[in-house]
Amino acid sequence: MLFIIRAIADGASCYSEMEKELQNINPSILSSRLKELQDFGFVEKKIVSESPVKIEYKLTKKWKSFSQQIENIVNWSVEWM
Numbered sequence: 001m002l003f004i005i006r007a008i009a010d011g012a013s014c015y016s017e018m019e020k021e022l023q024n025i026n027p028s029i030l031s032s033r034l035k036e037l038q039d040f041g042f043v044e045k046k047i048v049s050e051s052p053v054k055i056e057y058k059l060t061k062k063w064k065s066f067s068q069q070i071e072n073i074v075n076w077s078v079e080w081m
Contacts, residue, residue: 013056
């Protein structure tokens with residue numbers, strides 16, 4: 001899942017962009033992982049009304065808050081381990 005989060009953070013907002021970025025990922029795995037990330041509240045799915053309809057994914061405030069905690073743990077471990 002972190003590969004998907006990294007792809008979104010690096011600017012891949014559409015499913016096809018993520019597939020391209022994550023070259024060998026199985027499409028059904030990508031779909032299920034995106035759904036799980038939405039269920040966790042880490043990724044938001046937005047339907048953009050264009051022609052054709054475009055679906056975008058973005059990281060949520062919840063993910064950003066969680067990632068700051070991970071960064072704190074990493075910094076702590078670098079200092080103390």
